Structures are given as structure tokens and as C-alpha cells.
Amino acid sequence: MSETSLPERLDVVAIAPHPDDLEILCGGTLAKLVKQGYKVGIFDLTSGEPTPRGTLETRQAEAEAARKILGVPLRVNIQLPNRVLMDGPENRFKLATAFRTYRPGIVIIAAGRTPAASPDHYQGHLIGEAARFYSQLTKWDDRFAGTTPYRVPHLVYVPYPFDAESRHWHSTFVVDISDTIDQKFEAIRAYASQFDEERFARLKHMVGSANGYNGARCGFRYGELFALPHPVGSPDLVATVYGSKPTTPPDIPVGKGHQPMG
Ligand SMILES: [Zn+2]
Numbered sequence: 554m555s556e557t558s559l560p561e562r563l564d565v566v567a568i569a570p571h572p573d574d575l576e577i578l579c580g581g582t583l584a585k586l587v588k589q590g591y592k593v594g595i596f597d598l599t600s601g602e603p604t605p606r607g608t609l610e611t612r613q614a615e616a617e618a619a620r621k622i623l624g625v626p627l628r629v630n631i632q633l634p635n636r637v638l639m640d641g642p643e644n645r646f647k648l649a650t651a652f653r654t655y656r657p658g659i660v661i662i663a664a665g666r667t668p669a670a671s672p673d674h675y676q677g678h679l680i681g682e683a684a685r686f687y688s689q690l691t692k693w694d695d696r697f698a699g700t701t702p703y704r705v706p707h708l709v710y711v712p713y714p715f716d717a718e719s720r721h722w723h724s725t726f727v728v729d730i731s732d733t734i735d736q737k738f739e740a741i742r743a744y745a746s747q748f749d750e751e752r753f754a755r756l757k758h759m760v761g762s763a764n765g766y767n768g769a770r771c772g773f774r775y776g777e778l779f780a781l782p783h784p785v786g787s788p789d790l791v792a793t794v795y796g797s798k799p800t801t802p803p804d805i806p807v808g809k810g811h812q813p814m815g
Contacts, residue, residue: 569663572616580737581730640679648684653700665716722780
């Protein structure tokens with residue numbers, strides 16, 4: 554495949570096993586990235602079907618509706634098998650081929666083990682890391698549909714909230730999603746086959762609480778937590794510490810500007 558026949562290069566690609574995972578984990582951030590002008594793609598590793606409540610057709614229609622709600626221009630299904638997703642060479646080749654085709658600058662991988670939910674989640678984490686490594690390998694073009702080797706420069710994790718491990722990430726950061734959280738919930742709601750009224754209400758409570766907690770830790774109303782496999786590199790201590798806050802110290806009256814417990 555020649556360079557000119559390839560699709561436009563993406564700034565950010567987010568990857569998870571099932572359509573609806575990324576909406577729940579980082580839908581607010583994906584919608585925000587689009588608003589900020591970045592080229593964003595979603596890679597679903599599987600169709601997410603079968604499930605007790607869905608069909609292939611309804612799930613595809615729901616994923617497409619959710620994509621539109623978030624404003625993400627591209628959603629690719631890697632067509633690996635749901636429920637029996639396993640890390641292994643063939644699945645790594647397929648995802649790495651998509652990396653070599655879309656050449657993302659940043660890959661966000663849904664990360665962690667979910668002991669009471671699908672084992673696909675952790676396998677997707679492993680496949681994502683391995684495919685990122687494989688994507689750059691030379692002398693193996695036949696395994697990647699003839700695409701050119703491509704090194705994905707940056708890897709970001711978006712951790713599952715019920716990870717079985719207490720992970721000690723090298724560093725974490727929170728993206729302010731206060732202005733996109735409604736879009737996020739609307740996108741999750743698009744999966745009506747998975748979340749009826751009662752299940753959606755429970756999920757909204759859990760996800761909203763987690764986003765409220767993580768946001769509050771950083772001075773935002775709502776935030777989504779991410780992690781890096783290395784420390785945050787900073788060219789500017791002040792900019793890193795202030796983040797999106799004003800770059801001059803705010804004039805907050807003593808006793809008024811802190812959280813009750815922090
Ligand atoms: Zn899932």
C-alpha cells in the first residue's frame with residue numbers, strides 16, 4: 554500500500570474491546586478532543602455481540618449513533634472475536650495493521666483487569682500494547698497487509714474503574730470534561746440494547762460519581778482519569794502545575810478557596 558493511498562493520519566485513536574466501553578471510560582474526552590480540532594478515531598476490537606440483550610445489527614446501529622453524538626469522524630471495527638478475545642499473534646497483526654494504516658500520534662488503550670465483567674477487557678489491554686510494538690517492525694510486511702512500518706509515538710491508558718489490581722501507574726492525569734459530560738451520557742444512552750432505564754440509571758450514577766470524584770481532585774466539576782507508562786515530561790513546571798487553570802495565582806480570599814477536606 555503506498556503512502557498516498559492511505560487515509561488521513563489521526564491525532565488520537567482510542568481502543569477497547571466492545572462498542573460502549575470507550576463511551577463509558579472516556580467519551581467526554583473524545584468529544585472534547587473533537588471540539589478542540591484534533592483528528593480522532595475509535596477502534597472497537599470486536600462487535601460486542603453476542604450479548605443477552607443485543608443483536609449484531611442493533612449494536613452496529615447503536616455504535617454509529619454514539620459515534621455521531623460524540624462527533625468522532627471515524628469508527629473502525631477490527632473484527633476480532635467477542636467473548637473469546639485473546640492476546641495472540643494474529644490479533645496483534647490485525648490491530649497493528651490498523652495502526653500502520655491510520656498512523657495515530659497517540660493511542661489510548663482501555664486498561665486493567667475486570668474480575669466481575671468480560672475477560673475481553675484485559676486481553677484488549679494486552680493486544681493494544683503488543684500491537685503498538687508490532688506496528689513498527691520491519692521485514693514482516695506480509696503480516697500487516699503490505700503496510701509500511703509505523704511507530705506509534707505515545708501510549709496512554711484509560712483505566713477501568715473496577716480494575717482488580719491497585720495499579721501504581723507512573724503518572725496519572727485528569728481531563729476536564731465538565732462541558733462534554735452530557736454528550737458522554739447521551740452517547741452511552743445510545744446503547745439502549747445494553748442499558749435499559751434501570752441499568753442506565755445505575756451506570757450513570759457510578760460513572761458520574763467517578764467523574765465527579767476525579768474532576769474534584771483537580772478543581773474540575775467532572776473529569777476522566779488517564780495514566781501514562783512513564784512520568785509526565787514537562788518543559789514548564791508552572792504550566793504543568795497549573796494545567797488548565799489561570800497562569801497567574803487566583804485571588805481567592807483566605808478560607809474560601811479550598812475544598813472542605815482538602
Ligand atoms: Zn466491555
